Amino acid sequence: MTLELDGAELARRINEALPGAATEWNGAYVWVEPESLLDVARFLKDTPDLDFSTLRGITAVDYVEHFEIIYHLLSMRRNHSVVLKTRRFGREEPTIDSVIGIWKGADLQEREVWDLMGVRFEGHPNMKRVLLWEGFPGHPLRKDFIR
Amino acid sequence: MPIQTEPVTINLGPQHPSTHGVFRLRVTFDGELVLDVEPIFGYLHRGTEKLAEERTYVQIVTLTDRLDYVASMTNNQAYTRAVEKLSCIDVPERAQYLRGITAELQRIASHLISTGFLLQEMGTFGGTPLMYCFRERERILDMFEMLCGARITVSYMRPGGVTQDAPPEFWEALAVFTRDMPGYIDDLEGLISDNEVVLARTRDVGILSDELAVAGSVTGPMLRASGVQWDLRKADPYEIYDRVEFDVPIGATGDTFDRYIVRVQEMRESVRIIEQCVEQIPGGPVRSDAPFFMRPPAGDAYAAVEAPKGELGFYLVSDGGISPYRCKIRSPSFINMNVLKDMLVGWKMGDLIIIFGSTDIVMGEVDR
Numbered sequence: 421m422t423l424e425l426d427g428a429e430l431a432r433r434i435n436e437a438l439p440g441a442a443t444e445w446n447g448a449y450v451w452v453e454p455e456s457l458l459d460v461a462r463f464l465k466d467t468p469d470l471d472f473s474t475l476r477g478i479t480a481v482d483y484v485e486h487f488e489i490i491y492h493l494l495s496m497r498r499n500h501s502v503v504l505k506t507r508r509f510g511r512e513e514p515t516i517d518s519v520i521g522i523w524k525g526a527d528l529q530e531r532e533v534w535d536l537m538g539v540r541f542e543g544h545p546n547m548k549r550v551l552l553w554e555g556f557p558g559h560p561l562r563k564d565f566i567r
Numbered sequence: 568m569p570i571q572t573e574p575v576t577i578n579l580g581p582q583h584p585s586t587h588g589v590f591r592l593r594v595t596f597d598g599e600l601v602l603d604v605e606p607i608f609g610y611l612h613r614g615t616e617k618l619a620e621e622r623t624y625v626q627i628v629t630l631t632d633r634l635d636y637v638a639s640m641t642n643n644q645a646y647t648r649a650v651e652k653l654s655c656i657d658v659p660e661r662a663q664y665l666r667g668i669t670a671e672l673q674r675i676a677s678h679l680i681s682t683g684f685l686l687q688e689m690g691t692f693g694g695t696p697l698m699y700c701f702r703e704r705e706r707i708l709d710m711f712e713m714l715c716g717a718r719i720t721v722s723y724m725r726p727g728g729v730t731q732d733a734p735p736e737f738w739e740a741l742a743v744f745t746r747d748m749p750g751y752i753d754d755l756e757g758l759i760s761d762n763e764v765v766l767a768r769t770r771d772v773g774i775l776s777d778e779l780a781v782a783g784s785v786t787g788p789m790l791r792a793s794g795v796q797w798d799l800r801k802a803d804p805y806e807i808y809d810r811v812e813f814d815v816p817i818g819a820t821g822d823t824f825d826r827y828i829v830r831v832q833e834m835r836e837s838v839r840i841i842e843q844c845v846e847q848i849p850g851g852p853v854r855s856d857a858p859f860f861m862r863p864p865a866g867d868a869y870a871a872v873e874a875p876k877g878e879l880g881f882y883l884v885s886d887g888g889i890s891p892y893r894c895k896i897r898s899p900s901f902i903n904m905n906v907l908k909d910m911l912v913g914w915k916m917g918d919l920i921i922i923f924g925s926t927d928i929v930m931g932e933v934d935r
Contacts, residue, residue: 422803475784476871477902479895481884490882492869492897496781496797503869525784527905536616551609551934560617561893 423500424448430470430502437463454489454506454516461522464493464504471495472502475523478530480537482563487514487539508539511564518544536561574602579919581610588930592923599915604908608901611934619894624650624726624861627894632720634898635932637680640666640673640711641874643724648805649870649881650726654863657855658806662728664848667807668741669714669723670872671837671844675748676707677875678788678830681927685827686759688924689768696758703751706744713737726861728854741845748838756831769824773910773922776821783906786899787877789926792829793821799873811843826925860889876900876927896935900928 427445434442434450441460444451452460464472476492491504508514518541520526530541531550538559541547549556558565580591589610595603615634619627631642644666651658658666683700708718713736715723723729759765775785780793790797798815800808816832818825863885871880877899884893903926910922 473781476878477784477880477882477895477897479882479893479897481893492880492882496795496802499802523784524779524782525902525905527783528901529784532901549609551612553609560614565617 421499422494425500425502427502433467433470434460434463437467448501449503449505451505451507454508457506458517458519458522460504461491461519464502465522469498471498473497475519475525475529476501478519478526478533480533480539480561482537482561484563485509487537489516489533489539491519511562513538513540515540515542517542518547520544535559538562572598581607588928588933590928590930590933592919594911594919596916599917601911601914601916601919604911604919606904606907608904608930609934611930613935615935616894616896620890620892623859623889624863624891625859627891628722628725629720632722633931634896634935635677635874635876635879635900635929636719637929638673638677638875639719639721640669640723641677641872641879643722644670645870645872645874645879646881647724647726648872649868649883650861650863652870653866653868653883653885654726654857654861656727656857658728659852659855660849661732661851662853662855663806664844665729665733665853666724667811668841668844668848669711669721669729671840672707672710674837674875675834676704677927678834679704681830681875682755682759682827685921685924685927686765688920689765696755699755699758703748706740710737710740710744713740725854725857727857728852730854732853738845741841745838745842745845749835752831752834752838760828760831766824768918768921769827769925770822771820772823772918773914773925774820774822775906775910779906779909780821783909784902785877785906787873787875787903788829788833789826789877789903791815792818792825794818799871799878803871805870805872807844807847808840810847811840813840823922823925826927830927862887862889871897874899876929876932877903879932898932898935900930900932901935903928904933 427450431442431445431450438459441456442452464470472493472495474494476494479490481488487508489506494501535549574595574597576595591607593605615630631646632639634642679700683697686696712718715721775793777793777795780790813836816829818829865887867884869882871878880897882895883891886892
């Protein structure tokens with residue numbers, strides 16, 4: 421069975437290495453500060469007993485007052501997983517750091533989140549729409565999108 | 568003085584570079600050599616994730632059929648597992664076995680298509696092996712018709728189980744199928760695996776290294792062909808997979824031939840799983856009494872299955888209403904395209920079509 425790491429324990433370890441980075445935890449979820457996302461990602465990937473070498477998926481949810489960006493992480497060698505979440509407030513083109521330098525698998529998924537949800541990833545070398553065409557008005561998965 | 572050549576950019580598609588759906592590759596060539604590749608998606612984008620926000624949990628099952636339309640059963644399975652996890656519904660034993668049998672049949676059907684089209688793309692036999700593959704797939708589709716009346720868009724599974732129990736003729740057809748299939752796979756392999764043309768065109772072509780595959784979030788037979796032993800059925804066994812014995816075939820080099828041979832070996836393992844399921848299947852109900860208008864408690868859940876193309880996952884967010892607040896589909900075909908450029912650059916035009924064919928993507932799932 422893929423072990424879901426305990427969020428509280430992982431948050432404690434993240435805060436030990438990067439003080440103040442993890443703000444909340446619940447079950448297998450850990451919320452991190454968007455500013456320290458890249459550091460946390462690097463920590464999770466490079467710490468040998470965590471070894472989160474695979475980014476299963478990136479997604480975003482529009483909770484109207486904020487966007488939540490969700491990273492499903494997996495270690496194939498150790499067969500455990502964790503869900504990393506971060507919040508971005510503000511609806512006018514929210515931005516967050518791209519993790520493409522850490523996980524190559526973020527490439528198309530970050531483009532998809534930008535295309536459909538309108539969260540821009542800073543540092544992505546090719547931040548273009550992927551499913552819709554350039555010039556499409558708005559981002560359809562937002563709750564205030566009107567057809 | 569050496570002859571100067573200029574790179575030429577050509578659109579392959581959007582009609583069909585290799586019959587996987589409507590897809591465009593913008594390729595920059597130097598002569599025949601591929602210098603740069605840019606895949607362009609979206610021709611089949613139907614906004615499935617948005618549509619799901621306006622439908623009830625049971626209605627969404629029909630949307631999932633239309634994602635990877637050559638493997639609807641596993642789409643149903645991934646989605647219903649996410650709903651079951653979200654609302655803590657148990658699935659009766661018999662339904663779990665029926666799901667296991669249909670999912671493995673679907674895996675065989677999908678791998679047959681993938682293998683058939685790979686040969687078609689090589690242009691070696693002018694369509695004959697494709698028709699051999701379709702002949703066997705037809706028998707699987709006939710069995711699906713016995714189960715639920717549909718062949719492609721099956722919607723056979725529901726949150727809490729499957730729609731109805733299998734009729735007696737299904738079991739007869741299944742027994743004949745599992746008896747014949749290993750011999751048929753031998754025939755197919757005899758036709759292909761030792762064929763000199765196939766070997767020359769696939770061996771050491773389009774190598775995907777294991778580090779790149781893991782870093783690029785690649786899953787499924789493509790990952791296993793690169794030598795990484797990762798199969799959700801083994802690593803995170805769901806439903807019946809901890810009660811059956813099977814092996815996870817892996818490739819040695821991650822070339823096009825390995826991607827083909829891993830799929831063929833997986834078909835054999837699928838037949839093994841089906842045989843064990845038929846032996847073990849208990850009686851009893853096939854569906855727990857989940858309501859039609861489900862209102863899962865507020866929260867979120869992610870569930871994934873090993874679909875024929877890789878890890879197919881659904882991430883559902885519920886706000887307590889009758890439709891999901893957000894329904895994210897982690898589609899393996901789409902995410903496997905992360906490494907497409909790395910696999911294609913440096914090869915020739917003719918190799919490009921074969922390497923792309925061996926990735927086995929379906930545009931319904933890529934564009935959603």
